[in-house]
Amino acid sequence: MSQTRRIRWELTLLAYLAAAIMFFPIFWLFLTGFKSEGDAISIPPKLLFTPTLESIYEALTRSDYARHFLNSIISAVGSSALALALAIPAAYSMAFYPTKRTNGTLLWMISTKMMPPVGVIIPVYLIFRDLRWLDNIWALALMYTVMNLPVVVWTLYAYFREIPHEIMEAARVDGASTAQELTRVLLPVSGPAIASAALLSIILAWNEAFWSLNLTSAQASPLSVYVSSFKTAEGLFWAKMSAASMIAILPVMVMGWLAQRQLVRGLTFGAIK
DSSP states (O other), X not given: OOHHHXXXXXXXXXXXXXXXXXXXXXXXXXXXXXXXXXXXXXXXXXXXXXXXXXXXXXXHHSTTHHHHHHHHHHHXXXXXXXXXXXXXXXXHHHHHSXXXXXXXXXXXXXXXXXXXXGGTHHHHHHHHHHTTOTTOHHHHHHHHHHHHHHHHHHXXXXXXXHSOHHHHHHHHHTTOOHHHIIIIIIHHHTXXXXXXXXXXXXXXXXXXXXXXXXXXXXXXXXXXXXXXXXXXXXXXXXXXXXXXXXXXXHHHHHHHHHTHHHHHHHHHTTSXX
8 A cells, every 4th residue: 555545544544533533423412312311411421221211202392392493493593683784794895995904803803712711791681681682582682693793794705705806896997886795796796605695694593502501591592502501400311401402402403414515615715725
């Protein structure tokens, strides 16, 4: 075997190993969701057990499940729609009409993602309290919008930069206004980027737990809060919590599998010249 082929095999094996390590927690979560509470807490852990749907049934039939599920849909989809509405014109402006401050603005926006949320929880909580936005689903969606906006802007900006400017110039020569240039020229050719940015924003909002746990209590809490409700004063119900977590992540997992080609295409466009 040649050295090049051997290196290729080693890299492939390493990639499969890394994938297995990343997938194992999800596999164990699904496995635990089909266990009884006794099997879930057994030491050493049981790999062979009698599967049961008891935990899944209880997670699905609790009276507040439907409300949490609806709140997750509203907050994730609503925040993503608002983020796109703000990010598309912002990315368009910075990609086709850059100024000397464009790079600095982009760096400042993405730098906000590096700040730990716990560092600003007190002022944000006080603002929400004074505005009477606590436990409000639309306020939570607004918080998710602010949280995901830098990622959406960067995703669209990277895509827009690779679109030939001659297309936009031709539209201007034909008399297109800025609004027409954006809606009739740019958006139709940016479907993969917009789809990937929307999907990424929905996934980030759907999986978010810190802000939902601190800014909601009963009426506006999404599935991330619902999962945490299985930790009670009586103890931690591992099987039921795993079943609830499995139900919570299934929608975004299925969505990611179905749209993976679109997602990868949108995120990697322009990465290779």
